Amino acid sequence: MFKKIEKESFYYGSTVVLMTTKDVQSKADNITVISSTWTLDKTIVVGLGLDNKGFLNLKVGSEATFNVANGNIWEKIERVAKTTGNSEIPTYKRKAGYKYCSDKFSLGGFTKIRGEEVQTVRIKECPIQIETIITDIAIRDSFAIIESKIKGILVDEQILYDDSHIDVNKWDPLIYKFREYISANQSLGTNFRFQEFKK
Ligand SMILES: Cc1cc2nc3c(=O)[nH]c(=O)nc-3n(C[C@H](O)[C@H](O)[C@H](O)COP(=O)(O)O)c2cc1C
Incomplete structure (x- = not known):
């Protein structure tokens, strides 16, 4: 038997990504924790709340880096989870206990690395970093769908088997499943x- 249910949010299980953007005026770097992402060919598509600092930065800037999180950094992520880089915190977020944070790198203990193809910084603690240029922003009621062209993919050598193949045993993407952080590293087949390396 199946039961029809109603849910306001529906996080059935997606990869956690730390999106880095830059404020074009102050040059401050921001981290937006997201899980609504997918990639196809050389495009990455993400869903962003309209009042997120990450979105505000993208509206006037054109670059973003998507740092894909490994399971071992979930506590750092949770440390910045209840913050926003937007100094004008919307009421619903204030009620939920969100605080303004101008430097999530310090708060979470994340290390900046200079971008290669774009100005937005990479996060050292994330083994996969996707550098992109925004190509389209489609506004919906409370969120935007952002389409971004992939300009460069940087991978920590520690999870590489050779120059172009990931050693999948060493890559443990962090999954957000109904607001619980889950490690995905159990092979079922x-x-x-399959084109990567596996012992
Ligand atoms: C694991 C996780 C996944 C999230 N996924 C998204 C998402 O896909 N899109 C989004 O807009 N916000 C998402 N959020 C909420 C934002 O991180 C939150 O609104 C944050 O305050 C935005 O930061 P910013 O205002 O500095 O950009 C997620 C939060 C967590 C903890």
């Missing part, structure tokens, strides 16, 4: 087009 591989797809018929």
Whole structure:
């Protein structure tokens, strides 16, 4: 038997990504924790709340880096989770206990690395970093769908088998499942087009 349910948010299980953007005026770097992302070919698509500092930065800037989180940094992420880089905190967020934070790198203990293809910084603690240029912003009621062209993918050598293949045993993407952080590193099998390295 199946039961029809109603839910305001529906986080059935997606990868946690730390989006870095830059304030074009102050040059301050911001981190926006997101999980609504997908990639196809050279494009990454993300869903962003309209009052997030990350979105405000993207509206006037054109670059973003998507730092894909490994399971071992979930506590750092949770440390910045209840903050926003937007100094004008919307009422619903204030009620939920969100605080303004001008430097989430210090708060979470994240290390900045200079961007290679774009100005937005990379996060050292994230083994996969995707540098992008925004190509389209579609506004919906309370969120925007951002389409971004992938300009560069940087991968920590520690999870590489060779120059172009990931050692999948060493990559443990952090999953957000109904607001719980989950490690995804249990192999059930591989797809018929599997192309990476696996012992
Ligand atoms: C694990 C996790 C996933 C999240 N996913 C999203 C998301 O996909 N899109 C979004 O707009 N906010 C998402 N949020 C909420 C934002 O991180 C939150 O609104 C934050 O204050 C935004 O930061 P900013 O205002 O500095 O950009 C997520 C939060 C967490 C902890």
